[in-house]
Amino acid sequence: MRENLGDRVFNAANITFLAVVAIVTLFPIYYVVVVSFSDPTDYLQRKLVLFPTKWSFASYEYLLNNKSFMRSIGNSLFLATVGTACSLMVTASLAYAISRKRLAGRKIILFLILFTILFNPGIIPNYLVVKELGFLNSTWSLIVPSLSAGWFVILMKSFFDNIPDALEEAAKIDGCNDLTVFARIIIPLALPAIAAFGLFYAVMYWNMYFNALLYLNDYQKWPIQLVLQNIISDSAAGALMEDRLTQQPPPSEMLKMAAVVIAVTPILCVYPLLQKHFAKGVMVGSVKG
Amino acid sequence: MNSTVTAANEKTVIPRQKYHLGKRMFRDRYLYLLALPGLLFFLILKFVPMGGIVIAFQNYSHYIGILKSPWVGFDHFIRLFTGDQFWLLLRNTMAISLLNLFFFFPLPIIISLLLNELRSNRYKRVIQTIIYLPHFLSWVIIVSLTFLMLSVSQGVINQVIEMAGYDKYPFLTEPKIFWLMLTLQSIWKDAGWGTIIFLAAMASVDPQLYEAAKMDGAGRLRSMWHVTLPAIRNVVVILFILQLGNIMDVGFEQVFLMGNGAVSNVAEVFETYVYRMGIQQGQFSFSTAVGLFKSAIGLILVVMANYMSKKMGEEGVF
8 A cells, every 4th residue: 555655654653653762661760770780880880871881690690699679579478379279269259159140149248348439438447447456566467458449349240240050050059059159160261360359459469569568567568569679769878778788889879770670570571471351441440330 | 362261151040139148148158258357457457457447536645545545536637737837738739739739730642653653563672672661660769760860969860960061950958859869769669560451442542543634634633632532531641630630649759768957848748747756756636637638638639539520521540
């Protein structure tokens, strides 16, 4: 197909503009990766490093030898695995139950869940309930309030809605009850979708900041986000200095950048998997509810 | 196909309404068992706190408990509305939300229009992969990146400005541009992500429409205007109304993390105020009242937005 001059100019401008958008998006990430891997003395001399002339792992060595930093990564990995598993169990079983049209009371339950999306009683009542339950200052204070969420239940339910009743009827004739149907038929059938929800939960747990700020005083239980924020703001140099090594630490900017890179890495690792699933989820979530 | 199968099943295999409620519930006992953990979760962690908002009308003290704390009626709300802070909080919240609405909202539409015009699918996928990524980064990371880019002492942008021979600019501590910084951050994080929904709507446009437009002599811009834009009109209207409904929500984490002493006057919004008064100063009743005011307005706005969306012939969200 022949294109006229106007079309060609438009195409070129369009490609260039979108390339600029992509560069603006990537540059901050690229920059922190490059600086965090460059040589400390080289960095101090040149200040502006757009491409490292000398590579070095000094910042990473320092952070990976740092007890409180590594402990916070452990805490966040615990959240992202155990928390995700708990959340999936609670959310999937509830979503399946209310996706069965024969269940008496499902309309009321659905309405109540929808209401929790629309109305949030606010920070303080939530805080007081977690406090009364005795979870304050415990890792469970990050997991229990996030076990489920209205949107997740409704999204999962709309997925289970598509599983026909005929399947479970067949299984019931073979002697299954609802529990065994769920465990042996529905879960294997829905495994790809459950895995996708699991990824979203895992990212949510890894990124968790606010609840930790609210519920955890004990810095030994802090997740990575809270420790990272302290490293960046310098307010609590103690976050890193608990076991200061005898050697001269790398410049603080480099440590900060290395810490950011470490905190981003797990997200980058699961990103290709996330990308496969999210377009569908967003469509269901934002248009149909 | 599926729906006919299920419909047939409901009539033949499971006759609804034929059993009494008690029998139906007994028949489905294992389904209720499956739902139980989730129901307990929603009851204890979502509905008990809703009951907890009564302390907004009390002088709640932890030592006496909710049942015995003295009732004070609307005193805390009166204190909120008559205090100096109220107008400041409202102004900051509105400013941040409206800036988002005017600068952030159109961008995903424009970017998705441009992506839709790309001839190369591979290039399109590469750009999409890149611009969706920041959505998954936490606010802590985004604020960290902002700091490492823009701070006076360590930011790379300021180093470039200095090398070019100009004075460094205090991007993070200048109250005048604080709201704009928040908007730019939101754009960096979510403008790419926001294109997904528009691209999905554009994908459903019949290619014949573009052919017809071309036959009639329409150029690229005109067919974008007359074919693509009308196709996504519904989605744009729904999302815009929803945004209006969420105008009271500015997101605690971003504002709290970006705040500092120099910008405290423009960085205090309802959520951060509740955190400071409630968690840091222990004024549970007053801060619950502030939170309740915010949530109640939010609920009214969202319900109104949904009503409007239906009224205009669009699909509601609930």
